[in-house]
Amino acid sequence: MINHVSEIPIEGITYKQLRIEKKPLTPEYVPPPPELVPAAKRAVCIDPSRTCMPFGAMWATLGVHRAIPFVQGAQGCTTYVRYTFSRVFREPASIATASFHEDAAVFGGRKNLIRGVRNLVCRYKPELIAIVTTCSSEVIGDDIQSFLAEALDLMEEEFGPEVLDLTKFVVVNTPSFAGSHVEGYNRAAREFLKALSRKSGQPSEDLYFIPGFLMPGDLRELKHLFELMGVSSHILFDISDTLDCPLVGMPNRIPYYPPGGTRVEEFVRAGDAKAIFALSPDAGGAGAKWLSRRHKVPAFVLPMPIGVGNTDELLKTVSEVSGRPIPEAIRWERGILLDAMADTLHYTMMKQVAICGDPDFAAAATRFVCELGMIPTYILVGTKSSSAAEEIWKVCEEYNYKPVIMNGSDQFEWEYALKNDKPDVILGHSRCVNISKEIKVPLVRFGFPVYDRIGYQREPIVGYRGGERFLARIVNAILDHHYPDDRTHQ
């Protein structure tokens, strides 16, 4: 196989000499025909590492207070997604569907949308409904905006004009054949700001953040950092209290809406913001850019704040924009992360690591593992993304590594590479479990989706404290696997 690991700039010693000897694969393994390995040359897609666009839009909507995504499509488009949310968060996720049947396929989804919106408004009284289209409604060519206008007219006739103030509507066009969940989130961020944000002319000191697919724990860590900085921050699509909230007992009002989530007013005031930050360039970047074009709010598209360098960049930018210095408490946290890195460098240095994840996660994780002295070998970027690939190249040039980047490929190709050249650790989501078991290499779970471990969504990986936990997880995996009999650790 390709010897992608450049000579490490230490005199006389190459990484290969330091490594533990590779074990051969299980004898049952039959390699596929080599011409069918690269995903670009194949028509068939095996184990994609990305899912459909509506998923991203629904994720964003569920981060809004009392908001319901309304999926203009068949029931499965909702049920599969609900199942995914349940597995990842172990929380209920209320998602409504337009219930497309044969008649909708023939006559279009007009009737379904009108009746569905009426039912939702009457029965659930949400503050916001995001109409999320699917493949089928896009192929039929539903004109959602005009259907929605008609639905509102009919409701006004039936219930009086006050019904129009009850609920806000956002339309997000998300056909799965045009992208993945990352693009879906991206579009949702743009459409939400487009539909809701206003400029009142009274500039505020508020900073806005679009987090992307960060978990509740990550969002809480970010809030903690901004609180220490003393900046007034708003996180848009804040799932931290909607998809991770306490066992409440019977609520006073039914239907039950989780407390928390971004308020609609926060979206409205986004036009007056001092600055908007997209913490994932691919998931949310379009929203920030739109706001800066339309309302002249300065937009900063930063890499996901995982690891030292990326978190430094975020905090420095926030500090510059807000004019507030980085406080001692944050420097302390940073010092603790550096201390942990120094403590464990013997375990992490020069370990080969393969990475699989969404573009923003993969790019940020690559920088973090490079900071730990690990060597990224094969990086699978689930959704094709030029910005993530560029970012990864930039990092690897800095650290003098030459990994193989599989941009927008599927897991089959990545796994084939891993079987031929085993890494020491795999960083990836729960769908990488099989390959990890097959080649007997430990898997450190991160990104989306992680459904086979408890508490992943509550433990942050962003910021300095998150970095320290992520580091601990990586090192513990290495300890468990590569030094299982070492008594000095026990």
Add this chain to the structure above:
Amino acid sequence: MPLRIKPCGLASEPGGMTQRSCVYFGARYVLGPIREAVHLVHGPVGCGYYGAMVRGEAKDLFGTALTAGEIIFGGLDKLRKALREAFALRPSARGAFLYATCTTGLIGEDLAGLAREIERESRRRIVVVDCPGFSGKSQAGGHAVAYRSLLNLVRPFSKAEHPTVNLIGEYNVAGEAREIKRLLEKLGVKVHTVLTGDTRFSEIERLSRAHLNLLFCGSTAREFASALKERFGLPYLKVSFYGLSAVGASLRKVGEALGLSSAKVEGLIREEETRTFREIRSWLKLFEGKRVLVVLGAGRLGPLGRMLRELGFEVIGAASVFGSSEDHREAAPFSGFLTDDPGDDEFERALSMLKPDLVITNAREQWRAVKLGFPTLSFPQERRRGPYTGYQGFVNFVYSLVRVLRAPVWRLKAL
């Protein structure tokens, strides 16, 4: 406000927050575990991504991951290439299942024509599963489509020497078929195949070798079983292995149909029942008079109600997600009220009005009940909780209930 009772078998209302799924989901649920076959989804990437998970387990699934260009100009060329590649990557496959999705149905791809073409070329059977998501009221439509597509695979074969049965409509959730097989093997009955819990492509072709079909899930597979009866003279018997009385009755029925000695059957039942009672006796008083709310798919409603009755529970209400009238007739004697397709708000309202001591519901909806503070058991169960069928399954079920009901967390909720 009183609970709204809905009749069964109606299409769900848009915006009603239904738990029902699509026809493609149903087809994947039935056909997903069939081995020795290539499974290929012709549709956008999402359908392939979600469809890989069947009954909580990752299965081998290929997809064409259609993009906008292929939606406009047609994706048959890509599909042809993908099928050839899939066969090249899985040379041991004896055939292929080709799933249609919403997109395929809407742009009107001729899958059957392509299947015939590739069949001639590759000398493998290709089964077209015509399951666009919108083509039915719920996943039940997909179950029917899946079984109909299997029907043409079955060929006439001579009968096996030993008494042999097929388990039809048994989905082997958490290894349920293992316990059923154990009991049948103790009676000297061989199980040819478990459709579709544990089966290979070639076994489906030889289904007619068996002497008897045991029908488990009536609502999904009855049509298939009766078609086999018509074509191959293969009789079927509706059985249930949930709950002690049902297992006993089913074993007796099987023994009678296959002409086994009744002493052997009675001996097995007596022996197993004694052992089961010994294990669960001490727990039974915990269940006495507890009130249960059940919200489940369809076919398991009746058997589960009976099982809960045997343990001393009172079923105060039951809701099916996509039940047929037959399922409802079966469940009616056990439950206080019976409804179909409850929305999220209706489920919450039922919880707040009835205040049940225990909720039994599916994997998606269990978290809603948990969040509102009700002891909840998800069903179909996870693998580690073991099968709930047969005698061992009854013991497992009791232990699962005990774990849920005795968990101190439900008493800790008020501060």
